[in-house]
Amino acid sequence: MAFQLDSKIPEGPLKDKWTEHLFNMKLVNPANKRKFRIIVIGSGLAGGAAAASLGELGYNVDCFCFQDSSRRAHSIAAQGGINAAKNYPNDGDSVRRLFYDTIKGGDYRSREANVYRLAEVANSIIDQCVAQGVPFAREYGGLLDNRSFGGAQVSRTFYARGQTGQQLLIGAYQSLQRQVAKGSVDMHVRTEMLDLVKVDGHAKGIIVRDLVSGEIRRHAADAVLICSGGYGNVFYLSTNAMGSNVTAAMRAFKRGAGFANPCFTQIHPTCIPVSSEHQSKLTLMSESLRNDGRVWVPKKAGDDRAPRDIPEGERDYYLERRYPSFGNLVPRDVASRAAKERCDAGFGVGSTKLAVYLDFSDAINRLGEDVIRARYGNLFQMYEKITAENPYKTPMRIYPAVHYTMGGLWVDYNLQTTVPGLFALGEANFSDHGANRLGASALMQGLADGYFVAPYTVGNYLAEHGCMNADEKVTTDHAAFDEVEKEVRDRLDRLMAIQGERSVDSFHKELGLIMWDNCGMGRTKEGLQKALKEIPKLREEFWKNVRIPGDATSFNPELEKAARVADFLEFGEIMCHDALDREESCGGHFREEHQTAEGEAMRHDDEFAYAAVWEYMGEGKAPEMSKEILEFENVKLTTRSYK
Amino acid sequence: MKITLHVWRQKDANSQGGMKPYEVDGVSKDMSFLEMLDMLNEQLIVQGKEPIAFDHDCREGICGTCSLMINGVAHGPDGSTTTCQLHMRSFKDGDAIHIEPWRSRAFPVVRDLVVDRSSFDRIIQAGGYISINAGNAQDANNLPIAKHSSDLSMDAAACIGCGACVASCPNGSAMLFVAAKIGHLAHVPQGQPERAKRARNMVAQMDAEGFGACSNHYECEAVCPKDIPVNFISEMNKDFMKASLCGDS
Incomplete structure (x- = not known):
């Protein structure tokens, strides 16, 4: 049984489709x-904006988050900015250019129509956020300031110091709380979706666990929107929050939603390197730093001198050397691979030799420390807290880390998954970033989906399929809810009954290492095949030997983690299948067998210009893949060059 | 390093809690404070004991989830720092560390070190927003805002809603949190139409939640991980007074 994938792209010229x-x-x-x-x-950003907007339109909304407040979702951690084609700097930007940069940046593995719409609505997002009171950075004349981000030669990034995600999320949170006060949105905090309920093939509700009381509850609805973010924590160490997880998407997958391009993972080039085995997460240093920071390693392998003692002539500014036209502002996948290449070749710095320098001394000499402090003060402070080094005096040490996942639930142009009535927004879907997301585009996509796409397309679904007669509506008494709730309870009971010897975290760390070594920055057939043997073994051990203290009927963070890790243990395997199947390199997916003589990614457009959509085939069976062929009518597929 | 911890343990909101001692060995100075607690929890789980519940999520100082009174100080001894950014290099071998949850009547304990801060959400619901629906906005640059005002607004908007201000106030007052939201919106023109109503309603909700009043101890400013200054409280008082005397105009 393969998916019949209809992307529902409207007819007509690209610019008129939406x-x-x-x-x-x-x-x-x-x-x-x-x-x-x-x-x-x-x-x-996706869920908060969608819930608020749908509430404003007059729908009844139930919004769920596992955090203790809707203000804490991990969108809050985005630092650098949000793109839009306002062309305020008069540097030649346009909707068409933002579209083109995003398609090219994604290495031609995203859907033209969706990306064009994203570029089209981006300007409205900036307007909306300013109207909400988001304090974007401004020039002395009172107008909005822009800065540059990777993969673009125009300045189109709006920002609020180094806390853009926080400010945009607070904007959405305020709008959401306004709807809560009006009674149109019921906000369910510390509540986690554990399964999806379908009736006659349509999404009609969910089963959740109240994380404080342990109570299992049913919620029925006319449509379900999954806005649960990405799955980067399958690697254990990532820049994601500790609680970020794949559970909602994985549950949807098991109920028939296709999962597209799961292997497309973004490894962000500028993160604080791993320092010890106790490390629980990695911290990003915003890409915006590459506006003023220069990346280098010593020219001599194993050079142990302090960075300031290495004279200019003995430094290799390898991004400027390899990519003279984009320099330090090459896209993330390119910058990450270049750092790995230098470190693998023995030029890495710091105690682990898995780091490169990001140096601000030129910018400080040119602009003064005050200007740099105004631009990046909070990032420098964060760096100093973690490493106890002062980046105004000594270069930062950075290394790539898992940051974002471009893959996600397959959606059509209306953001609907292969399950009617089930939609996916933001990082949880796959549609806009192809094989590599450009900086400052995640905030743009989350808010575009939430404020300006889903409110219309969900309405369209309800107008076509919704049931307006209260007596005929599916309620939580329906047999489908009994069945799914029983499965949820059985699964939690099984987890609690194991009472083995090992903690949940120990399994999660082991899975993370398998994924990082074999499905990380460089992937090979051999490594992926090895991972596909190791993951099922680890999963088997997990279900025999994990120890979850406490009980399922009260607050139990270990049980929450266990249920999420159980899903990661299945999901990791799907990622490896996808990575193995895609015999090419594109964007963040780098198959070492497929590279040019200069070590750049080599795409095979004749064979792989498609989205790989995986389908759940049942317990213990390998997932099956269907293809959505990507058609490019408005851009020419070229080898991405940032030279 | 070897550290002795005294940790508040409490089963749920209705149970009696108390401090319990724990020894943690092999702590490295590069660990974050929460990674030290992870290590202790890992040991407790393997020993078949109940791990310590604490709130945390982003672990990079921005989501506002983490909390903890560490030796009586909200977010611990380092200034301008959330607990998740605090590292063990701020302590030394042999130290005893007392860890308690946020202390406030308006933040009931959920378990151990985890508290319920939903009162903050209800204060925002009372008026911590600008009434604009998606789609209503004009072009962003049609509204120039002096950089100075915008910067002040951002200073206040940096609040992460962690509740350290409440936990360290002798009166359990939430005035720095409320003033930060009011200040964020009062320093930009978009916030003006609802400014008076906002101040009145948010303050009323703050009182209804059981938070105390400000008596100028400034403990809140001292522990605020985002360095929100107390002058926003003076500004809020001014807005509140004006709204009380002049109505919503």
Whole structure:
């Protein structure tokens, strides 16, 4: 059984598709909107914006997050900025250029129509956020300031110091809380979705666990939106929050939602390097730092001198050397691989030799310490807290780390998954970033989906398929809820009954190492095949030997973690299948067998210009893949060059 | 390093809690404070004991989830730091460290070191927003805002809603948190139409939640991980007074 993938891309020229589609979509009249209930999983930029906007339109919304407040979703940690094609700096930007840069940056593995729409609505996001009171950085004349990010030669990134994600999320959070006060949104904090309920093939509700009381609850709705973020924590160490997980998406996958391009993972080039085995997470240093910082390693392998003692002539500014036109602002995948290449060749610095320098001394000499402090003060402070080194005086040491996942639930142009009535927004879907996301585009996509796409497309689904008669609506008494709730309870009981010897974290760390070594920055057929043997073994041991203290009927963070790690242990395998299957290198997916003589990624467009959509085939069976062929009518596929 | 911990243990909101001692050996100075607690929990789990529950998520000082009174100081001894950013190099071998949850009537304990801060969300619901629906906005640059005002707004908006201000105030006051939100929106033109109503309603909700009043101890400013200054409280008082005397105009 393969998926019949209909991307539902509207007819017509690229620039008219969204406008036409907006007109052609069916509407729900204002009086009827309150007859519908919509579930939103997650309260980050995508979920928070969607829940608030749907509430504003008059729908009834149930929004869920596992955190103790909807203000804490991990969108909050995004530092550098958000893109839009306002062309305020008058440097030649346009919707078309933002579209082109995003398609090219994604190494031609995303869907043209979706990306164009993203570029089109991006400007409205900036307007919306300013109207909400988001304090974006401004020039002395009172107008908005822009800076540059990787993969673009224009300055189109809006920012709020180094806390852009926080400020945008607070904007969405405020709008969401306003709807909570009005009664249109019910916010369920410390509540985790553990399964999806379908009736006659359509998503009709979810089963959740109240993380404080342990109570298992049912929620019925007319549509379900998954906005639960990415799955980077499959690697254990990543820049994600500790609680970020794949559970909602994995549950949807098991209920029939296709999962697209799971192997497309973004390894961010500028993170604080791993220092010890006790490390629980990695911290990003914003890409914006590459506006003023220069990346280098010593020219001599194993040079142990302090960085300031290494004279200019003995430094290798390898990004400027290899990519003179983009220099330090090459896209993330390119910068990460270049750092790995230098370190693997023995030129790494610091005690572990798995680090390169990011040096601000030129910028400080040119602009003064005050200017650099105003631009990046909070990042420098964060760096100093973690490493006890002062980056104003000595270069930062940085190394790539898992940061973002471009893969996600497959969605059509309406952001609907292969399950009718089930939508996926933001990082949880796959559609806009291809094989590599450009900096400052995640915030843009999350908010685009939440404020300006889903509110219309979900309405269209409800107008076509929604049931307005209260007597005919699916309620939580439906047999489908009994069945799924029983499965959820059985699974938790099984977990609690194991009472083995090892902690959840010990399994998670072991899985993370398997994934990093074999499905990380460089991937080989041999390594992936090895991982596909190791992961099932580890999963088997987990289900025999994990120890979860406490009980399932009260607050139990170890049980929460165990349920998430159990899903990662299945999901890791799907990623490896996908990475093995894709016999090419593109964006963040680097198969070592497929590279040019200069070590750049080598795509095989004739064979792999498609989205790989994986389907769950049942317990113990390998997933099967269907293809959505990507058609490029508006850009020419070229080898990405940043030279 | 070897550290002795005294940790508040409490089963749930209705149970009696108390301090319990723990020894942690092999602590490295490069560990974060929470990684030290992870290590202790790992030992407790393997020994078949109940691990210590504490709140945390982003572990990079921005989500506002982590908390902890560490030797009586919210977020520990380093200034401008959240607990997740605190590293063990701030302690020395043989130290005894007392760890308690946030202390406030308006933050009931969920378990051990985890508290319920939903009162903060309800204060925001009372008016901590600008009433604008998606789609209503004009072009962003149609509204120039002096850099100085925008910067002040950002200084206040940096609040992460962690609750350290409440936990360290002798009166359990949430005024720095509330003032930060009011200040964020009062320093930009978009916030003006609802400014008076916002101050009145948010302050009323703060009182209804059982937070105390400010009597100028400034403990909140001293522990705030984002260095939000107390002058936002004076500004809030001014807005509140004005709203009380003049109504919403």
